Amino acid sequence: MNSILNIFRKSPFWTTFILVMIKMVLFRQFNFQGVQVDRLLSDVASVLVLLCVFELITTSRWKSLVFNSVNIILSLLLFSCTVYFTFFGSIPTYTALHGLDQVGGVKESIGSAINLKFFLFFLDIVIIALLYIFTLRTREDKAKSKSVAKPIYVGIALVVAIGASFLYIRNDLDISNELVQAERLGVLNYQVATAINEAKENKAIREGSTEKTKETLAQLEEGFSGEVGVVDTEKQNFFGAAKGKNVIVVQLESFQDMMVGLKVGGQEVTPVLNGLIKENSFYFPNMFQQIGQGNTSDAEFISNTGLYPVGHTAMSKGFGDREIPSMPRLLAKQNYVSNTFHINDVTFWDRQNLYPALGFDKYYERPSFVNDNFNGFGASDEEMYRVGMEKLTELHKQNQPFYAQFIATSSHHPFWMKQKFMSIDIPKELSGTQLGHYVGATNYADKALGIFIENLKKNGMWEDTVLVVYGDHHGLQIKENDAAWVEKVLGINYHDQISRFNVPFLIHAPGVEGKTYEGVAGQIDMMPTLANLLGISLKDEGYTVFGKDLLNTTKNVVGMRYYSPTGTFFNDDIMFVPGKGFEDGTAIDLKTMEPVADFSKYRADYDYVLELMKLSDGYVKLLPKRTE
Template sequence: MSNHKSRIRNFLNTKFGFFLLVLFLFWMKTYYIYRTDFTLGVKGSVQQFLLFVNPLPAGLLLLGIALYFRGRLSYWLMILIDALDSIWIFANILYYREFSDFLSMSIIKGSGDVQNNLGKSLAQIIHPTDFIAFLDVIILILLFVFRIVKIDHRPFKIRNAFVISALSFILMFAEFGMANANRSGLLTRTFDNNYIVKYLGLNEYAAFDAYQTQKESATRSEAKPKDIQNVLKYINANRSKPNIQYYGKAKGKNVFIIHLESFQQFLIDYKVDGKEVTPNLNRFYHNQHTISFDNFYHQVAQGKTSDAEMMLENSLFGLQQGSAMETYGTQNTYQAAPAMLDQHGYTTAAFHGDVPSFWNRDNTYKSWGYQYFFDSNYYKIKPSYNVGYGLKDKIFLRDTAQYLQRLPQPFYAKFITLTNHYPYEIGKEDSNFPATKTGDNTVDPYVKTANYLDQAFGEFMNYLNKSGLSKNSMIVLYGDHYGISNNHRPAIAQLLHKKNIDSYDLAQFQKVPFMIHYNHAKGGINHTYGGEIDVLPTIMHLLGMKDNNTVQFGNDLLSKHRNQIVPFRNGDFVSPEYIVMGSNVYLTKNGKQITPNAQQKKQIDSMQSHVYKELSMSDHVILGDLLRFYTPKGFKKVNKKDYNYKYNYGMASLNKLDQENHSSLEAKNHNRSTLGLYKTNAPELK
């Protein structure tokens, strides 16, 4: 036994022996994290095998770099490379936990996303077991500290180091061959990063993402005017005609877009301890003059809120990696709702109680043609007024009224609420609503902040009704994305009152509210299947504005004959017949998982082809900036230099417009303020 230990120790005291030890520890650690921290949907023996071996080729390649160096430097390089890779793994564990995705170059370059999404709540996100990512590094350092391993100063032959590097590439190509055989077109038509990590590995994903980022940056310079013609041909072939029952029924009305942060459909009519979480929104949802949609899905990826805004106001999908608003919001040409409505006589304004630079809004909104952007610089800020990401909703909406009453009518106004944002922080003085009792500290406060948002919305609606604004307005509400990620499955099962949940349940959990209200609207619950990509054409048709020449990938939700395939950003989709989540197929009507027969497979393949084509074409429009080559009839291109959102400039412009145009609420109220009509129980304002 002692001879056996001695041989092992002697072997570890060689450079090659130490290299194999580092490689083995790295391999086992990575595989363990794959299994415990990521939900990769591994199925079948081939996928199980590939998941097990995929840390090996990258480990050989990266750690093998150290073998080209001599002495102590070689050893410390192995540990340094392992430590850097451990930081990468650790960062992805944290990001994946809340966003069900992996870090990308776009997200890292726009570091504000990561900082704002994670920085304020790291203490809640980190689990003690996450530090297993550094366990092998600690073990290796201790081996040196206690002199269990000694430095082998003998040179390692360069040709042997080269053989190890060559072996890593051979294994990578072999792995890719097996992966591509199991899933055809892995790197050419995959929109889900989980597939790349599952088949190839986290480091290979990073390399592929870097390649994709470089490729995206080259797409714009290579784009040609003829490219937009292919897009127009596709869109015109798939465009839905307006429903004459609704077309133009809201013509000339003000448009309110109320962004319900992180708000999911299951909250509508949901109760905790017998109490309605959202009584005001429930009444609005069921109002006889509200058109409500119960099969409406968010379609965002890493861009979260920014993706939702991109779809809402452009009918273009966000990107699979990063945020289109942040990366392409400044330089690209758009034909967005604010610009279109401005050119039809509307005043356009966005309201947000956060810094203007978040998600690059201050630049993107200029590209979209917003005349005004009332950001945090327009609001009185006190520490007690803020929670999480900015102004509390009650204070934000109350203080917004001072600007709203002065906007010339008709106006298009978007309000981005914030309080119902992860990590769902709320003080006892703001909400005494009971938390859920799933035992998940991330999930349980969610209903408390949702209830606070509901109260703020109720106060805002009371003001609109009392001031008379609601009489000549179309009020649109939408949830931007999920509030509870799929990584909280046990808690989700409890919220849905189920013992277990599957991919079908998780797909249904991606529903968010969408409601349209105006006086005399023929309301009710509409069961059509749609998503955020469909909002813009729906609104434009209600306002009596045809979209025959626009580049919009969505379809009017009120159209009688429309395509009801709802693409998710990762390539999965929902339709009235089937729900496809990865390799799982379900019947939509009953949630039964099926193995498609020949006829069903043909239908599903056709739907999947439609999804891939639509996502790819939308990406090409954004990455290639194709709208610079096309101006619809009657539309004038936006000149970003025409807009300035600085406080002094914005107020001077508003004062001038208010004097020239006497159509504002305040002007119609004989130049008297209506703020006295706004009632709020926000404790900070008492």
């Protein structure tokens, strides 16, 4: 054991290099299902840069401690990135550090993403620690623990490694697909490439303006679809059909559209939503999530603004200090009061900044509700709606029009809930599975919504209220829900991308005969669609949105990032996921869920989405900061 420790003491540089490279191989195997030698060379270059720097700046006395610390830190990094990839499907960048303070709030969800094999990243550290514990270090050992590395050789290695990393980064810098870029560059060089691209984008944005963005957007839309949009409001379908009505928006947590209309064991999973769709609602069955790092809070941002979330940070954290054009601000001009309800602490995802940024007048958080310990978040949806009903009834009695947003959380991952809340019998083949828990949780969320609707009717508010219901993002995790198995046990077509990213969206407007729109839609389209029903012209109000009014759209393409690489888009025919670029991408038919071999005719959609998201990012970053 002494001899093993002596190796580490005499050559901490090389032993650390070898150990870290073994972990880089593990990282690629866990996340990219294989190791390409030419790609591993990028890892070699980046690791050498890091270790050479520490070798040059550290004295002999501290080298062993420093290199052991580097090994530990890199092990934690690779472990964290692997867990992150397992849960989110993307390799995190340094910007994800902004969300570290949120981990405690979703610890059950994060814990489910940890696989025992991931702890191999720490195996060598445990072994070395045990050797130190059971081995006494002698004076002779100390005398022999000097580093054998020569500064001149280390300096040459550093220059060569920096040059190699530079070449790798330069060659792959323009790849829009983050996963492909991360695989080609490796986790360390990928961080550098991200920083360079962000700096370039921010420089270009600083040289622009919101007015210039509006002009460019108008040109892009006209070139893509032949029209900027229906300008004459008298010719717009349903314009002002719900003018002056109260608005209630319900965001359902982790809710996939496949649950709507589904029967399990002969029982309807979502009888309330099914009834709303039949009861003259506008229903958009081909709507897809578009959230970024902020997940649920990003969905709140998108639905209220018609803007894309940026790819590198949660909108609540990156832009909570801005004054963002939004639905609450639009309706404030119509004398509406805007409230939002969420049973968690308002500090979760910095909502204490997000809500003022969006112009909400008041928010209700954890202290406003009685904790019935439904799940890890606290109070149940029923409790949230109960408090909401009290507050909205007070406004109704004062003839005060309102815009109310409810963030339902009872169907949050990991979906397990107490038996006393269950309203559906889970079939034996689903018992104890994540899918079984998911069925129970979504059924409860639907039931709680139904109780809320009944109370709206009892209080005479239903006929004076527009109800918007949508899902924030997917729920089922791939590793626990094989697509073929889900198809078999539920008796439906299920695709691990299309079906997973497909979320419900419906609008019920009193006195308005709705219909089902089969065209593709995104969360970014919600705000302009609702504005049309309320008789608000976004053009007249000077608002810039990057979504479309779905009631007046003939051609739509929606982009997605974060849970799928930038450049991913949905149109009426396919879901497209890029490779290094468009040509090596993949396309899946939305109806058959089968691969599409020839997707060349959709190149314009790909270019359009990339430019659209770029413009949206620029517009958001140019928004002014709040003065209050």
